[in-house]
Amino acid sequence: MALISLKSFGVTMSAPLFSNLDLTIGAGDRLGIVAANGRGKSTLLRCLTGEIEATAGDITRTRGLRVGHVEQAVPDALLDRSFHQVVADALPPERAESERWRVDVVLDSLDVPEPMRERPMRALSGGWQRLALIARVWVTDPDVLLLDEPTNHLDLTRISQLETWLNALPREVPVVVASHDRAFLDATTNRTLFLRPEQSPVFSLPYSRARAALSEVDASAERKFQRDIKVAQQLRRQAAKLNNIGVNSGSDLLTVKTKQLNQRAQRLEEAAAPAHRERSAGAIKLANRGTHAKVLIGLDDAAVETPDGTLLFKTGRRHICQGDRIVLVGRNGVGKSRLINLIRNAIVEPETAAQSVKVTPSTVLGYGDQALSGISGDDTPLAILSRRFDVGEQRARSLLAGAGVNIDVQERRIGLLSGGQKARLMMLALRLANPNFYLLDEPTNHLDIDGQEALETELLAHQASCLLASHDRSFIRAIGNRFWLIEKLRLTEVDDPEDFFTSVAEAGG
Known part of the structure; x- marks a missing residue:
């Protein structure tokens, strides 16, 4: 039985986000919503809760339906409450005491450690805050659960645990x-x-198989469009010939026939619909200035330490060579980001670098981290490009627009931009730096699927040398040609990341 039904449903803001959407949501459904950044995913979820009204169509919910909605951001009002309190406060006041036991049941199901439960939200990582919001909604016993970017800020272990938890619901x-x-x-x-502005296809398949099916549908639609246009053109050419003959011969029959052919062509042209073309959220382009050096970075048993000097691991003797795309894999806290920072500091400040890290002089760094720390929140996109790179204002504006930072936000404080806009600005800055070696810490954070795939394409097309850390398994599989595993205070090279992924999944289960 359908719990929620949408009929000819649509939302238009400055432009249509989606329209003509027919959708039912019922028992057993595990529905994934896919769209580019800013294309209506969060809006649709808010429509399902009733928070936002559609501009077209109808929505029907079963009577008394409880919809649980886990949003992306933590409300400011929750930041000073403890993890446990945030979840407990979601219970209805009349049941707060009698059903308080439900809080611990939910937290146990999400494997939240006891000490973590008493910490204030403000002191928690983004990943733990995300789990607190999920627990806060689930404790209310909803009939439908809506999750908006639930893996944001989660490491692989927590993602795996969340997958197991969801599949056990x-x-x-x-x-x-x-x-x-x-x-x-x-x-x-x-x-x-x-989710698309015109027609939004739904497939009874998980994402990858649905994506393949969608490609077939789009290809078929494009073939039909081209075929219909070709037939219409043939009809018009035929009509033109008959018209010439009719004019010369004075034949009324040929004149009528000409009109009929043109009408058929017009009907075909009006009915012909080109295949969907995804409107780009901004191009992601990279560069690779190249180098004659074969070895870019040498590690001679370099010690990777915490800020207070505690040893995390030693690298052993390692080399990063031209064309290497090395992915660091390991659980949170093992030192992936610390190794990236160690190498970055050796490139940026060679005079203070450890002797165990050797950098080829021709190495030019392109660096991006998960906090987007290379771009100041108080700056503006236009100011950063104009000041940091040798481009004039007009060129800077054009580059920003092409990267998805539209003219209306180019002079806005970067701190006010969306995560996707900041990420694309960072990618543009990397491109303009024209590096020959990339250090990337969680580069797919804030990028939509199109952006992730564009980044993959660019890294592969430019044969970019890079060392990166990521929790995105699809990205890791697509990019890596070498894999360094950090565990048990050691760094070792492995053939692929699959054993690590399996071990994380088993631990999460």
């Missing part, structure tokens, strides 16, 4: 997930909605 409770994490969608969904 009662099947009568449908789950709707808006996410850019391709592997997560594959692991947790059985239906996929591709």
